[in-house]
Amino acid sequence: MRIDVVSIFPEYLAPLELSLVGKARTAGLLDLRVHDLRAWTDDRHRTVDDTPFGGGAGMVMRPDVWGRALDDVLTPDAHLLVPSPAGTPFTQRTAEAWATEQHLVVACGRYEGIDARVVEHYATRGRVTEVSLGDYVLNGGEVAALVVVEAVARLLPGVVGNPESLVEESHGAAGLLEYPVYTKPPSWQGHDVPDVLLSGHHARIARWRRDEALRRTAARRPDILVALDAVRWDRHDLEV
Numbered sequence: 001m002r003i004d005v006v007s008i009f010p011e012y013l014a015p016l017e018l019s020l021v022g023k024a025r026t027a028g029l030l031d032l033r034v035h036d037l038r039a040w041t042d043d044r045h046r047t048v049d050d051t052p053f054g055g056g057a058g059m060v061m062r063p064d065v066w067g068r069a070l071d072d073v074l075t076p077d078a079h080l081l082v083p084s085p086a087g088t089p090f091t092q093r094t095a096e097a098w099a100t101e102q103h104l105v106v107a108c109g110r111y112e113g114i115d116a117r118v119v120e121h122y123a124t125r126g127r128v129t130e131v132s133l134g135d136y137v138l139n140g141g142e143v144a145a146l147v148v149v150e151a152v153a154r155l156l157p158g159v160v161g162n163p164e165s166l167v168e169e170s171h172g173a174a175g176l177l178e179y180p181v182y183t184k185p186p187s188w189q190g191h192d193v194p195d196v197l198l199s200g201h202h203a204r205i206a207r208w209r210r211d212e213a214l215r216r217t218a219a220r221r222p223d224i225l226v227a228l229d230a231v232r233w234d235r236h237d238l239e240v
């Protein structure tokens with residue numbers, strides 16, 4: 001998979017050289033390219049923004065600069081992603097879908113956003129998705145680019161050592177929040193690891209983990225349970 005990220009702060013994406021994503025790049029599983037939008041400016045001040053038509057506070061990113069950049073970076077099968085507070089929510093399901101793509105291009109806006117005609121134009125030439133991390137306001141699209149790249153890259157075959165671990169994660173295949181995890185020592189600061197986890201009884205451990213995942217999901221994210229109409233659970237077991 002190839003992922004291109006275009007930003008006026010390319011150094012914001014430096015953390016993607018570390019850890020799992022860094023290893024995926026070294027192993028040739030991910031071709032990640034980060035570009036400085038200012039490379040496509042046409043003036044000595046390397047201007048990327050201008051005042052908004054219709055007035056209002058802040059500045060808007062110019063369509064011509066973005067157009068030159070995206071014309072260079074996009075390929076025929078690319079999916080253009082534009083982080084935005086007005087975008088559709090990015091979820092694990094989104095990450096799973098995008099992990100099957102050949103080429104993702106992330107256009108990181110700043111200021112008050114990118115001139116709307118950029119999305120309008122490239123939607124006539126290929127797939128474009130305005131995507132949001134959640135209902136809060138960031139200063140630009142770079143954090144979303146970090147999140148999308150990591151969430152997608154870790155799903156690529158060969159990136160995560162044990163693919164089975166992807167199934168039991170929060171929001172994984174079962175859709176529930178993940179159960180609590182423990183390691184040595186068996187007792188710490190007066191807090192003991194649940195006995196069942198020390199029992200070696202795999203069926204009981206699996207049941208305990210399932211119950212804990214359900215309990216956590218019911219307590220913290222009842223919306224997920226409502227959405228998971230396939231999940232059959234007994235309210236009495238949850239005592240919630």
Ligand SMILES: N#Cc1c(-c2ccc3ccn(Cc4cccnc4)c3c2)n[nH]c1N
Nearest residue numbers: 083084109110132133134136138140141144
């Ligand atoms: N994904 C995502 C986002 C963003 C986000 C993404 C891109 C840009 C480009 C500029 N801003 C600042 C800005 C602030 C207010 C209005 N319009 C724009 C961005 C915020 N905010 N919150 C999210 N979940």
